[in-house]
Amino acid sequence: MGGKSLAATVRDRLPFLRWSVIRFALGGRTFLRTGQVGDGRERAAREFVLAHSAAGDPDGVLAAFDDFARNHSLLVNIGDEKGLILDAALRKTAPRLLLELGGYCGYSAIRTARLLGGDARLVSVEMNPDNADIARSLLAHAGLADRVNVVVGTIGDGGATVKRLADEHGLSSGALDFVFIDHDKSAYLPDLRAILDAGWLHPGSVVVADNVGIPGAPDYRRYMRESEGATWRTTEHHTHTEYQSLLEDLVLESEYLG
Ligand SMILES: C[S@@+](CC[C@H](N)C(=O)[O-])C[C@H]1O[C@@H](n2cnc3c(N)ncnc32)[C@H](O)[C@@H]1O
Incomplete structure (x- = not known):
């Protein structure tokens, strides 16, 4: 102790x-x-x-x-321990266009946007409009509102959000440098496949996925293992779930090889 x-x-x-x-x-x-x-x-x-x-x-x-x-009250932010993994991936990649799936109250968007240089931008997709509102107000408080667009929707909503991302937020062929996946664990793999189908990634794009250990995204982890060295190169970061040191978690950092 x-x-x-x-x-x-x-x-x-x-x-x-x-x-x-x-x-x-x-x-x-x-x-x-x-x-x-x-x-x-x-x-x-x-x-x-x-x-x-x-x-x-x-x-x-x-x-x-x-x-x-x-x-006070537990929040499902990526938190300060796993946040360092996200920070390191961002510093290494120096991305210009980024997509986040699952914005919650804006913690990871603030964490990300504070490290962006030049004209880099983050688009954060969040299904809950109240969370999106909280995230926008805290991004504004942090002085980062001009670097982040919070979009209410889901990648799996039948095409409406994908169309908005393309039409209004500049997601186009090979334009996306970095994706942070932190939303519905059962949607990690289908949404990554939708992003691949849209053609937004380029060789060298990096995808970081939180909570692959807990609550767990086993199909996503299996997909990355089966794609290792062919279409993806993945580092598995062994860490802990947010705001405690008892439960172990996994964050996957995957480079798209094309
Ligand atoms: C774990 S929290 C995100 C935490 C945030 N990335 C952070 O570290 O500050 C998950 C969020 O994903 C949202 N969500 C769940 N399913 C979603 C989906 N299919 N598309 C977009 N957002 C979703 C939830 O409303 C919730 O705000």
Whole structure:
């Protein structure tokens, strides 16, 4: 335990004893259906972050998010541990056009946009309009609104969102440098296939997928393993689920070989 307080040890090593985690588990089905836990924590997170971070300071905004998720109510942000994997992939790739699937309250979009240079842009696709609204307001607070477009929709909605991405957000043949996948785990592989079918990727495009271990996207992991060295080259990052150190998770970083 070292110098850690009992409360910090419980929070980190025994997350199931936290009420906000238990409440999250109770709201699991609601979350899968709606993208929100159902107890108002996403709106509460916005109020907390606005009150506890300075405008125009993305790192301060992320720190306030992490504080809220760790010490108040658990949020399914990629978080500060796995976020470093995303940061490293972004720094290595230096992408100009990026797509995110699953924006939630804007944490990963802020994390991503703060590292973008020049005229680089992120398009974040989020199915829940209330989450999209929260994400937009926190991106604006972080001073990053001009780098990110939050689009309400899903890749699997029959073509409407794919058409919007193409017509209004510049996703065209070979234009997409980076994809962050962090939404419905059963949609990871079908949505990646839809992106491939649209022809948006180019050799060297990088796709990072969160939560491949927990809750898990086994078909996505199998696909990447079977494609290894032919159409994709993948690094599996062994890490932990957000905001605790008990449960292990996997983040996949895959380079498209064409
Ligand atoms: C794990 S959270 C995303 C966390 C976020 N990437 C972050 O790290 O800050 C998943 C989000 O995906 C959204 N979602 C679920 N299914 C979706 C789909 N098919 N397309 C787009 N968004 C979806 C949910 O509403 C929820 O906001």
